[in-house]
Amino acid sequence: MSTKxxxxxxxxxxxxxxxxFTTDIEMDIAPKGLSEDTVRxxxxxxxxxxxxxxxxxxxxxxxxxxxxxxxxxxxxPEIDFQDISYYAAPKAKPKLNSLDEVDPxxxxxxxxxxxxxxxxxVLAGVVAVDAVFDSVSVKTxxxxxxxxxxxxxxxxxxxxxxxxxxxxQYLGSVVPQTDNVYAALNSxxxxxxxxxxxxxxxxxxxxxxxxxRINAExxxxxxxxxxxxxxxxxxxxxxxxxxxxxxxxxxxxxxVELIALKDAEIKYSTVQNWYPGDKDxxxxxxxxxxxxxxxxxxxxxxxxxxxxTGSAITxxxxxxxxxxxxxxxxxxxxxxxxxxxxxxxxxxxxxxxKHTRSKIVSKGIxxxxxxxxxxxxxxxxxxxxGSRNFTQCDSLLIGDRCGAHTxxxxxxxxxxxxxxxxxxxxxxxxxxxxxxxxxxxxxxKAVGLIVNGxxxxxxxxxxxxxxxxxxxLLAISLEGSVG
Amino acid sequence: MxxxxxxxxxxxxxxxLKGLNLEVKAGEVHAIMGPNGSGKSTLGNVLxxxxxxxVTAGEVLLxxxxxxxxxxxxxxxxxxxxxxxxxxxxPGVSNINxxxxxxxxxxxxxxxxxxxxxxxxxxxxEKQQLVEFDAKLAxxxxxxxxxxxxxxxxxxxxxxxxxxxxxxLDETDSGLDIDALRIVASGVNHLxxxxxxxxxxxxYQRLLEYIVPDFVHVLYKGRIxxxxxxxxxxxxxxxxYxxxxxxxxxxxxx
Numbered sequence: 001m002s003t004k005x006x007x008x009x010x011x012x013x014x015x016x017x018x019x020x021f022t023t024d025i026e027m028d029i030a031p032k033g034l035s036e037d038t039v040r041x042x043x044x045x046x047x048x049x050x051x052x053x054x055x056x057x058x059x060x061x062x063x064x065x066x067x068x069x070x071x072x073x074x075x076x077p078e079i080d081f082q083d084i085s086y087y088a089a090p091k092a093k094p095k096l097n098s099l100d101e102v103d104p105x106x107x108x109x110x111x112x113x114x115x116x117x118x119x120x121x122v123l124a125g126v127v128a129v130d131a132v133f134d135s136v137s138v139k140t141x142x143x144x145x146x147x148x149x150x151x152x153x154x155x156x157x158x159x160x161x162x163x164x165x166x167x168x169q170y171l172g173s174v175v176p177q178t179d180n181v182y183a184a185l186n187s188x189x190x191x192x193x194x195x196x197x198x199x200x201x202x203x204x205x206x207x208x209x210x211x212x213r214i215n216a217e218x219x220x221x222x223x224x225x226x227x228x229x230x231x232x233x234x235x236x237x238x239x240x241x242x243x244x245x246x247x248x249x250x251x252x253x254x255x256v257e258l259i260a261l262k263d264a265e266i267k268y269s270t271v272q273n274w275y276p277g278d279k280d281x282x283x284x285x286x287x288x289x290x291x292x293x294x295x296x297x298x299x300x301x302x303x304x305x306x307x308x309t310g311s312a313i314t315x316x317x318x319x320x321x322x323x324x325x326x327x328x329x330x331x332x333x334x335x336x337x338x339x340x341x342x343x344x345x346x347x348x349x350x351x352x353x354k355h356t357r358s359k360i361v362s363k364g365i366x367x368x369x370x371x372x373x374x375x376x377x378x379x380x381x382x383x384x385x386g387s388r389n390f391t392q393c394d395s396l397l398i399g400d401r402c403g404a405h406t407x408x409x410x411x412x413x414x415x416x417x418x419x420x421x422x423x424x425x426x427x428x429x430x431x432x433x434x435x436x437x438x439x440x441x442x443x444x445k446a447v448g449l450i451v452n453g454x455x456x457x458x459x460x461x462x463x464x465x466x467x468x469x470x471x472x473l474l475a476i477s478l479e480g481s482v483g
Numbered sequence: 484m485x486x487x488x489x490x491x492x493x494x495x496x497x498x499x500l501k502g503l504n505l506e507v508k509a510g511e512v513h514a515i516m517g518p519n520g521s522g523k524s525t526l527g528n529v530l531x532x533x534x535x536x537x538v539t540a541g542e543v544l545l546x547x548x549x550x551x552x553x554x555x556x557x558x559x560x561x562x563x564x565x566x567x568x569x570x571x572x573x574p575g576v577s578n579i580n581x582x583x584x585x586x587x588x589x590x591x592x593x594x595x596x597x598x599x600x601x602x603x604x605x606x607x608x609e610k611q612q613l614v615e616f617d618a619k620l621a622x623x624x625x626x627x628x629x630x631x632x633x634x635x636x637x638x639x640x641x642x643x644x645x646x647x648x649x650x651x652l653d654e655t656d657s658g659l660d661i662d663a664l665r666i667v668a669s670g671v672n673h674l675x676x677x678x679x680x681x682x683x684x685x686x687y688q689r690l691l692e693y694i695v696p697d698f699v700h701v702l703y704k705g706r707i708x709x710x711x712x713x714x715x716x717x718x719x720x721x722x723x724y725x726x727x728x729x730x731x732x733x734x735x736x737x
């Protein structure tokens with residue numbers, strides 16, 4: 001590295017995380033520690049039926065018996081599960097009926113994050129938002145408008161109260177409580193999240209979005225999202241996330257389950273920008289998330305798109321179980337790591353039905369001393385006649401102290417299946433940078449251009465307004481990473 | 484416009500330019516010729532500010548301003564343009580978007596607002612016609628999958644769009660067939676004016692039949708050893724570079 005690069009790297013370290021502020025609000029926080037009492041407390045706070053409490057307790061008992069995984073490509077830091085508070089909610093009236101009842105401090109927090117919760121301020125019905133602050137959903141917009149078409153979009157807690165039959169039928173049906181250690185933990189202590197149901201034949205009239213915000217100290221966020229698209233339905237859903245800058249690591253262990261019935265389509269996009277920690281790797285969110293969808297019916301489709309720029313450690317593999325014949329699963333990912341960030345992410349495509357198709361496009365970008373891994377599984381079951389998979393994994397390195405790794409696993413048990421795999425690793429070349437700066441372009445902007453060009457195939461999958469956001473985010477995240 | 488005094492430059496601590504002097508005035512076209520390894524491309528890269536080239540002595544002034552002090556992007560904004568011998572491919576970045584960014588940055592440096600989209604597109608259209616650049620290529624990713632000739636033509640299109648004071652063409656003729664050469668040369672001729680200047684680096688005299696230079700310089704072992712008018716290029720073509728090597732060798736012996 002030349003001295004010029006070093007200077008730039010120093011600048012990069014000083015680059016502020018834009019969303020690092022904290023909100024000062026009176027909170028109801030559960031005492032630290034994890035036990036059956038903790039679970040009972042959460043369940044009682046949420047006024048849950050007995051069956052759900054039992055479901056949680058079963059998950060907890062399972063969690064207590066499980067060992068931490070050891071197969072990952074990074075050293076998993078010791079997490080003291082007794083040192084975390086599992087419930088934190090802003091003190092407020094028990095039930096919010098209108099925006100006037102939402103604490104103005106919370107409204108201004110989301111306003112600051114660029115998430116207006118006032119429907120009047122949103123341009124004619126572009127996006128409906130569920131805003132989750134620590135452990136609870138504070139506001140879901142456009143509910144009435146969506147209801148006209150039979151679309152249910154509400155917090156998970158409300159769904160448990162108002163649509164228990166749907167929750168009971170589908171909760172844990174894609175990600176069982178016993179799936180992995182963090183899914184088990186989430187199943188035991190999940191506090192809120194979003195619930196979506198799109199009825200038969202309905203094309204959801206607007207983008208649905210959940211915005212997750214961690215605010216309180218020493219807490220974890222364990223949200224649960226459940227999206228059901230009934231026969232012939234369509235929905236596009238986006239989640240965004242940010243957290244304040246804190247010196248301690250915070251745990252985020254979410255579970256997302258998607259269910260697409262016959263001829264239904266779910267498009268799930270994530271722009272993940274949790275606090276990544278400082279330049280020395282101090283603080284930041286551990287983002288250990290289980291996301292999975294099932295194409296239950298024939299001709300159904302589930303598409304995951306993710307832009308991952310935040311978190312100290314990201315560990316997630318959004319997958320699709322392709323059960324219905326002719327169903328389609330897609331995974332488009334851009335994962336950017338810098339400083340000491342670690343990302344181990346990819347997908348699982350499980351082909352069970354006949355003529356099922358999956359497509360995986362993964363674009364890793366590593367800068368600083370970060371490490372970025374793609375880990376993916378493509379599994380073709382014996383009954384998956386004529387199935388196809390296409391996988392493309394590209395890695396882009398910025399500087400010479402970072403790492404990119406690829407772990408593609410393939411299990412094929414049907415001879416008629418076709419699998420293709422392509423992988424490339426490239427470095428942002430001095431010649432590419434010089435070419436752009438020679439045309440008068442600032443070096444940082446030049447890197448932004450190159451990276452956005454590289455990630456274009458994935459960014460193109462995002463809904464328009466979010467694609468613009470994601471492009472900016474990538475450029476901001478890279479500021480100063482190259483000389 | 485451009486004054487180069489006693490320029491010494493090294494690549495990986497090997498000295499390539501060993502005391503080069505050159506004076507270029509507005510409205511002039513200077514050809515730099517020379518055998519392989521004489522330092523022709525080094526000169527272009529040093530003027531544009533490529534990091535791997537180290538200036539060990541001498542000065543370069545652009546309209547009185549110390550060029551060597553400036554970063555590559557500021558040199559570009561001051562009006563230095565290098566048409567690359569090997570233009571790189573940048574996948575996913577559209578040619579037009581790239582040019583819009585470049586033009587906006589150059590304008591911002593001069594305190595001008597970015598062009599309105601309409602005016603920009605009008606300019607794109609005009610310049611495309613001026614240098615006979617295919618509109619389809621303008622909308623594709625920057626040089627991605629372009630043929631060698633298309634890449635060179637894209638350099639001239641960029642030159643037309645960015646309107647630099649001083650353009651350095653680094654072996655723009657290499658790898659071009661006669662038709663492409665003619666188009667590239669005609670583009671350059673359209674862009675010549677009393678306010679700008681060109682340094683045309685070339686190995687062969689062929690390009691100079693189309694872009695007629697005011698001065699021809701022969702670079703050999705890091706120094707300009709002969710300067711003259713366009714006839715010098717013809718003489719070189721006829722006698723070959725060995726003639727230079729012998730005469731310079733003889734002069735040095737005396």
